[in-house]
């Protein structure tokens with residue numbers, strides 16, 4: 001799928017971001033990387049700063065390379081792979097280290113998803129635990145009740161209230177959508193928030209912001225990966241143990257397909273990345289020579305986020321990659337994302353894989 005010229009800025013555009021909180025000191029006041037000039041006026045650490053980006057027309061901006069959306073980053077919502085009792089069965093379903101028992105219909109209930117480990121989170125508000133018919137599925141159905149999320153959606157635990165609110169606004173307005181048109185998981189998120197109220201958003205945002213992300217993604221560098229099936233927005237290793245070359249991809253698998261399908265937050269993941277990705281990503285993320293685009297400048301030294309700039313550490317590498325692709329292709333075009341559009345303008349897919357691998361390997 002080719003998005004020709006989607007990232008070419010053909011005329012100068014100036015955008016101001018008042019209230020972008022940057023944890024950078026004034027060393028980053030004036031920077032230039034050729035195609036783009038970024039002028040920041042941050043005052044002191046964690047002060048509300050005003051950041052202005054001037055994306056100027058230059059020869060290199062005009063010839064900006066085309067970017068191909070990588071289909072492997074968007075695994076399909078495939079039919080379930082695990083044998084299960086019929087949907088209306090009363091057969092009890094359990095998962096390890098939980099006293100709870102549900103039927104399959106309860107596990108798949110978008111208006112009251114399972115809460116396997118209630119001790120891991122405060123009591124969830126209705127919007128998170130129950131949702132509201134007909135379209136506002138419970139946030140906890142996908143992002144789980146403790147906000148840890150799953151590979152195909154997003155970790156919400158530890159994001160700021162302001163950032164969560166802004167993203168929902170962008171998804172509702174269409175400023176944010178999937179870089180792969182119509183990708184199931186993103187489409188579902190869009191449907192869920194289409195008639196949500198401001199109060200519901202505020203309650204959900206406060207709840208998820210109050211929680212901490214856990215480390216659930218193990219980044220493994222390898223030339224080979226298990227052969228996999230698409231398994232609901234992520235991959236599951238085939239049971240025959242066969243492998244294939246990884247190439248320039250991230251293949252993210254669940255380590256326990258049954259847990260995944262039972263929506264158990266104790267599930268963990270392996271993200272296979274090409275050899276050398278983590279070191280290359282670290283270099284990119286921390287580069288002192290190009291602080292305008294080095295990730296730590298805005299996302300903090302350990303990539304744990306600063307103010308409303310979201311954390312990246314320990315989050316799904318494949319999710320991070322999808323977002324970088326989204327900024328690169330204009331699928332994430334909200335105003336507050338403008339700094340990111342500048343950051344990714346000159347990144348190739350290998351750089352994105354590396355940055356995602358490094359960020360995902362860090363402790364949240």
Ligand code: HEC
Pocket residue numbers: 127128137138139140141142143152153154155156159163164165167168177178179185186188189192196201204205310322
């Ligand atoms: C059907 C599953 C589903 C439900 C239910 C759901 N989401 Fe999402 N959500 C997603 C997916 C998938 C994404 C990633 C979308 C993308 O990047 O294209 C997402 C992304 C988000 C993001 C952006 C996260 C980030 O780091 O930028 C926020 C915030 C969010 N959801 C909040 C909510 C809230 C609040 C609710 C409940 C009102 C909710 N979601 C319900 C699937 C869901």
Ligand code: HEC
Pocket residue numbers: 020166284285291292293294295296297298299308309310312319320321323324332334336337338339340343355356359
């Ligand atoms: C000039 C500041 C700045 C720099 C430098 C920067 N970011 Fe960002 N980043 C932001 C802001 C602001 C957002 C929130 C965007 C929005 O509101 O949509 C963001 C969002 C993101 C997101 C989306 C997170 C989510 O929860 O969906 C990813 C992924 C990301 N950045 C990765 C990176 C990487 C990787 C780098 C380095 C290559 C980087 N950023 C450098 C400011 C920056």
